[in-house]
Amino acid sequence: MKLTIFAATGGIGRQALEQAVAAGHDVTAVVRNPKKLSPGVRAVRADLAAPDPAVLESAVGGADAVLSGLGPQSASDAGIAWQGTRAIVRAMKATDVRRIVVVSAAPIGTVASPGRPAPPKHDPGDGIFMRTLFSPLIKAALRKHYADLALMEDVLRDSGLDWTVVRPPRLTDKPLTGAYRTAYGQNLRRGLFISRADVAHLMLRALRQPETLQRTIGIAY
Ligand SMILES: NC(=O)c1ccc[n+]([C@@H]2O[C@H](COP(=O)([O-])OP(=O)(O)OC[C@H]3O[C@@H](n4cnc5c(N)ncnc54)[C@H](OP(=O)(O)O)[C@@H]3O)[C@@H](O)[C@H]2O)c1
Numbered sequence: 001m002k003l004t005i006f007a008a009t010g011g012i013g014r015q016a017l018e019q020a021v022a023a024g025h026d027v028t029a030v031v032r033n034p035k036k037l038s039p040g041v042r043a044v045r046a047d048l049a050a051p052d053p054a055v056l057e058s059a060v061g062g063a064d065a066v067l068s069g070l071g072p073q074s075a076s077d078a079g080i081a082w083q084g085t086r087a088i089v090r091a092m093k094a095t096d097v098r099r100i101v102v103v104s105a106a107p108i109g110t111v112a113s114p115g116r117p118a119p120p121k122h123d124p125g126d127g128i129f130m131r132t133l134f135s136p137l138i139k140a141a142l143r144k145h146y147a148d149l150a151l152m153e154d155v156l157r158d159s160g161l162d163w164t165v166v167r168p169p170r171l172t173d174k175p176l177t178g179a180y181r182t183a184y185g186q187n188l189r190r191g192l193f194i195s196r197a198d199v200a201h202l203m204l205r206a207l208r209q210p211e212t213l214q215r216t217i218g219i220a221y
Pocket residue numbers: 007008009010011012013031032033046047048049050069070071072073077080084103104105106149168169170171172196
């Protein structure tokens with residue numbers, strides 16, 4: 001496939017890039033700093049905080065699918081996920097590219113946003129410890145970050161595109177296993193961790209699975 005990978009120098013993005021190239025896909029990497037990429041990778045430079053629409057259109061034009069590992073790296077960065085994804089969606093619409101897979105986070109199913117003002121109070125996959133203790137604490141600590149990801153999901157739901165949102169729990173840098181659980185529209189019971197490599201694996205796998213269109217997917221070991 002011809003793939004365009006945004007944030008291909010990030011933790012998940014780098015894994016997606018490596019796995020996509022290893023699988024023989026024709027990849028274009030869209031990054032802020034192409035010097036961070038291995039030699040030989042086709043790169044387009046774009047800062048998604050202030051993107052040039054023509055640059056994004058040239059990066060996605062002709063692609064079979066777009067993958068994005070974009071996300072805020074600090075609270076002050078919050079807003080980049082939804083604004084950057086909105087710019088990607090606009091470029092896709094302008095060039096008739098329909099398929100996109102992005103990374104969100106496990107708690108987002110229960111985070112309110114303008115598009116989902118009354119989400120369920122608890123994720124059906126979360127057990128009692130997660131519901132009563134961990135999830136409220138982490139949502140309070142990462143409030144701005146999660147608001148950004150919830151808005152990003154709104155952007156995709158409103159896009160009319162063929163989107164898939166992967167919602168991982170705590171990320172690790174452990175190696176690729178391919179041996180993880182997934183669930184549509186909910187988290188995984190006792191699923192606290194997943195490696196960035198396995199999230200990237202699922203993002204690429206979803207491209208071959210039409211049942212993942214317009215779905216959020218929980219992933220964990
Ligand atoms: N950490 C966790 O445990 C966890 C758990 C669940 C979900 N998540 C979500 O998963 C996302 C991806 O995780 P990760 O470990 O791959 O994160 P990461 O390494 O911080 O990657 C974020 C990517 O976004 C890019 N980016 C940020 N601002 C940008 C901008 N203005 N223009 C262009 N690119 C920009 C970064 O570019 P550079 O490479 O140039 O810095 C980087 O490639 C996180 O952002 C978070 O929302 C994280």
